[in-house]
Amino acid sequence: MLRTSIVAALTCATLGYVMPARPAAAQASGLLMPHRAVYDLELKDASERSGISGMYGRMVYEFNGSACEGYTVSFRFVTKVDTGEDSRMTDLQTTTFEDLKNGNFRFLSRSFTDEQLDKEVRxxxxxxxxxxxxxxxxxxxxxxxxxESRFPTEHMLDVLDHARRGDTFFESRIFDGSDSGDRTLLTTTMVGKRTKPVAGEPDAAKAGQFAEAEYWPVTIAYYNDDKAGDGLPLYRMSFKLYDNGIIRDLTMDYGDFVLSGKLADLEVFKLAECK
Structure with a gap:
């Protein structure tokens, strides 16, 4: 989301972690819930350096498929940015297909500014x-x-696996096809204790049947995969994560500005059975 440029790869040994085997993720994949989630976005904070005086938008995330046939994601991230002197509309549209069994990942991303195509990555x-x-x-x-890298659904499965085991911190390298589709990202993930929602919690009521379900507070920081980097994350995402992979109450910190994303609508689809 709002992915910025990423540079050259760094070895796992340098980071001091070992990539877990892919079969572990594949075995847990049936636990993910197909769904369509809509999030309302608004500017939470912005520095003078950002040049942003106002920002709002909407994010739509649709997740479908099964462990046997593969997973599809359709994602759209639309924002209206006001600089005080002018405004612009940005629109990022992404579709992916991830085959966990065979280790394949197809991706298509298009970004627009004021309805004019800026870039296509396929x-x-x-x-x-x-x-x-x-x-x-x-x-x-x-x-x-x-x-060696995780694809997006694999990474979500890893987050859930660590959360269920009570692990509070882990690192991963991921490939998601963002930017120009030729770079990887390094991530650090922090998982809090499983928590019950409290009265008046932001957007909990929009979670439907999961409104009173427990969740994990999760923060993921994304870094350049580059030895020459300054060690600072490109951005951080914090959210509440349900056991089925659905998330709500997002905070997206890009350094110079911060966006909040509140769940506005959630539609749950039928779980596909493996044939």
């Missing part, structure tokens, strides 16, 4: 014996070999 990533190979068809046709 490609396929798949597990290779030495890491992840990315075959891009847009913006340029090329192939890139990257270090």
């Amino acid at each position: 490609g396929l990533a798949h597990d290779d014996k030495d890491g992840v190979r990315v075959e891009l068809s847009a913006p340029d046709k090329k192939e890139v070999d990257l270090a």
Whole structure:
């Protein structure tokens, strides 16, 4: 979301962690709930350096599929940004397909400003014996070999797995096709204790049948995958995570500005059964 530029890969050994095996994620994948969630976005804070005087928008996230047939995600992130002198509308549209069994990830991302296409990124990533190979068809046709990485649904499964085990901190390298589709991101994830909602909690009532369900408070920081980086995250996301992968009450911190995202609508789909 609002992904910024990312640079060159860093080895897992340098970070001091070991990538967990992919089969562990695949075994847990049936626990994810297909759904469509709509979030209202508004500016929570902005520094003078950001040049932003106002910002609001909407985010729509639709998750479908099964562990057997693969998972699809449709994502749209629309914001109206006011600088005090002018305003602009930004629109990020992404669709992905993730096949956990075979280690494949297809992605298509289009970004618009005031309804004019700025950039299109399209490609396929798949597990290779030495890491992840990315075959891009847009913006340029090329192939890139990257270090071993998690794809987005795999990473969510890892977060849930650590949360259930009571782990409070872990690190991962991920590939999600963002930016130009040829870089990886490093992440650190912090998981709080499983918590019951309290009266008046923001957007809990919009969670429908999950309004009173327990959740984990989660914060994920995203970093450049680059030894030459300054060690500061590109951005942080904090949210409340349910056991089925649905999230609400988001805070997105990009350093110079912070957005909040409140669940406005949630539609749960039928769980697909493996045939």
